[in-house]
Amino acid sequence: MRIVVALGGNALLQRGQRPDADVQEANVRRAVAALAPLAAEHELVVTHGNGPQVGVLALQSASDPHLTTPYPFDVLGAQTQGMIGYWLLQAMQNALPGRHIAAVINQTLVAATDPAFDDPTKFVGEVYERAEAERLAAERGWAVRADGDGWRRVVGSPRPLRVVETPLIRLLLESGAVVVCAGGGGVPVVRNESGHLDGVEAVVDKDLTSAALAEALDADALLVLTDVGAVMRDFGTPDQAPITRETPIGLRALDLPKGSMGPKVEAVCRFVELTGGIGIIGALDDVSSMIAGTAGTVVTPSGRYDGSLARA
Numbered sequence: 643m644r645i646v647v648a649l650g651g652n653a654l655l656q657r658g659q660r661p662d663a664d665v666q667e668a669n670v671r672r673a674v675a676a677l678a679p680l681a682a683e684h685e686l687v688v689t690h691g692n693g694p695q696v697g698v699l700a701l702q703s704a705s706d707p708h709l710t711t712p713y714p715f716d717v718l719g720a721q722t723q724g725m726i727g728y729w730l731l732q733a734m735q736n737a738l739p740g741r742h743i744a745a746v747i748n749q750t751l752v753a754a755t756d757p758a759f760d761d762p763t764k765f766v767g768e769v770y771e772r773a774e775a776e777r778l779a780a781e782r783g784w785a786v787r788a789d790g791d792g793w794r795r796v797v798g799s800p801r802p803l804r805v806v807e808t809p810l811i812r813l814l815l816e817s818g819a820v821v822v823c824a825g826g827g828g829v830p831v832v833r834n835e836s837g838h839l840d841g842v843e844a845v846v847d848k849d850l851t852s853a854a855l856a857e858a859l860d861a862d863a864l865l866v867l868t869d870v871g872a873v874m875r876d877f878g879t880p881d882q883a884p885i886t887r888e889t890p891i892g893l894r895a896l897d898l899p900k901g902s903m904g905p906k907v908e909a910v911c912r913f914v915e916l917t918g919g920i921g922i923i924g925a926l927d928d929v930s931s932m933i934a935g936t937a938g939t940v941v942t943p944s945g946r947y948d949g950s951l952a953r954a
């Protein structure tokens with residue numbers, strides 16, 4: 643089977659953890675230990691988030707006295723693909739000796755006219771108290787929004803249309819390699835009037851890019867891994883309960899936050915609707931049980947799943 647796995651930002655850096663390399667490398671090793679059994683059995687594409695990391699690099703760039711202009715977010719996104727891609731590449735090579743692993747720097751085509759450029763929603767960087775976030779916003783020209791209990795910087799997040807390097811990723815997969823790509827949703831690019839690609843200031847949602855990629859690669863399943871065991875009904879209330887099986891229509895009926903569970907559900911529903919494949923949302927440590935159908939929220943066209951990954 644061909645599986646696309648989207649690793650949540652929480653898998654790389656949990657809230658409150660310092661963003662040092664050693665902390666993230668340890669998290670990556672834990673994530674890879676969970677993914678290695680999948681890679682042994684299936685064709686595997688691993689995508690990953692970059693929200694916390696791209697925010698750290700943006701702060702560094704903004705305070706570098708040698709730069710006339712801080713690096714734009716497309717460049718910073720590519721930097722995070724290199725850094726996180728390197729960590730994943732090395733951890734996978736160590737966990738899967740003899741298997742080819744490729745980490746692809748890649749671009750994601752977006753529309754220059756996407757209204758999301760003017761309505762920033764993608765959280766980047768660390769979490770601040772409200773007053774501190776508002777001070778930074780005034781001082782640095784940031785947009786900031788509430789993210790759970792805290793406040794964070796937000797940047798524009800246009801809808802991913804297509805991963806530019808999809809044919810290369812397909813070739814690598816067909817050659818037997820595990821492919822790490824679409825980091826940070828892919829570096830956002832637009833096609834200019836001459837037909838050339840140009841980077842744009844934005845951070846794409848990696849779950850939505852993962853869905854577009856999974857569809858384009860004819861994947862059988864899209865797994866979205868995060869820090870909760872399932873999508874919950876009545877989340878955050880005493881009545882909260884995990885949803886174990888659902889149809890896209892059923893899941894879309896929930897009212898979910900835009901910056902966290904919303905895009906994951908949208909990504910999985912879209913993949914299932916467009917391909918008839920299987921989408922699962924759950925916790926990193928439950929990967930094998932999610933595929934077996936004993937953990938996570940499994941989304942299929944019929945809302946049924948027998949644990950075989952084969953389409954009904």
Ligand SMILES: Nc1ncnc2c1ncn2[C@@H]1O[C@H](COP(=O)(O)OP(=O)(O)O)[C@@H](O)[C@H]1O
Nearest residue numbers: 650651652868869870872873874877901902903
């Ligand atoms: N209905 C829901 N069910 C489960 N989790 C939810 C729900 N609504 C919001 N969440 C939040 O979504 C978070 C996962 O999204 P996010 O923090 O963006 O993950 P990641 O960084 O792993 O991509 C969970 O930790 C949880 O706090």
Ligand SMILES: NC(=O)OP(=O)(O)O
Nearest residue numbers: 651691692693826848
């Ligand atoms: N680019 C992106 O979606 O990153 P996170 O998953 O870290 O938010």
